[in-house]
Amino acid sequence: FSTAITITEQPVSVSVPVGYSLTLRCRAEGRTSLQYQWFCQCQSVCQQIPGATKQELPITAQQSQLYICRVNDLYRNAIFSDWVKVEVHQCVARGLPPQLWQGEPVIVLNPTEQRLEVGKPLQLQCAAMGVPAPSYQWYRNGNPLEHQKKKKLWISQAKVSDSGTYLCCASNSHGEHWTSAVDVHVGEQGRPVAATPGQDGIRGKIALLVGNNRYQHHPNLMAPVTDVFELSLLLEQLGFQVVSFLD
Secondary structure (H helix, E strand, O other): OHHHEEEEEOOOOEEEEOOOEEEEEOEEEEOOOEEEEEEEEEOOEEEEOOOOOOOEEEEEOOOOEEEEEEEEEOOOOEEEOOOEEEEEEOOOOOOOOHHHOOOOOEEEEOOOOEEEEOOOOEEEEOEEEEOOOOEEEEEEOOEEOOOOOOOEEEEOOOOHHHOEEEEEEEEEOOEEEEOOOEEEEEEOOOOOOOOOOOOOOOOOOEEEEEEOOOEOOEOOOOHHHHHHHHHHHHHHHOOOEEEEEEO
16 A cells, blocks of 8 residues: 655656756655656656666656656555656747756746737736746736736636736746736727827837846846836836836
8 A cells, every 4th residue: 555655755847948957856765675667748648768767867858748756665555756747948048048047937938918809818828947847927917816827827708807917927946037018908899909098198108128137247136027027017107008028
């Protein structure tokens, strides 16, 4: 019975660039000596990895796959680890020096502006690399959205009140990184969806914000991320359409 074995360290999901080398780890305790066997699943096919019989599984990431480890003892008790995902990004964010990357979140896909009618589905998407894999939190007009904690934000039937400025925060144990902010306009059915004019009624005022927090010969800065976010909210209140970039 499986309670004879206890997993003390579960493997952890990661999100990495193609060609990145990493190690998955599974550790367990039992009443006898333990044996390990790793499996991978790609496109619904689960197969044993030949020779993968240690606590550590070294991987050179080539394609996104799921992994699991089976642990058994001499009494034929067996237990499985959690499934973990090694997500592989084929195109890496420009300007990211892989040799200096410590696993902090790096945005590789930003959401795009949306204009849609009431009742239509709203979908925003982002993606970030990170070791461990980042968690996500979406915001509208600076306020966290309680049930939007995935790479894809999905609202099946958009309402006028869903209009606003959206962005997502990707975070892990090494830090956090924000996507660019994008505007979502939801209009009444049968009426054209137009940009909201500024407080003075003038359209077309655009503010470009660029926050640099990565420098080649200087430690990473954290303030530019929050500065750009706070400044963009202020400018939007003044009627500007804000376009913000990081690094």
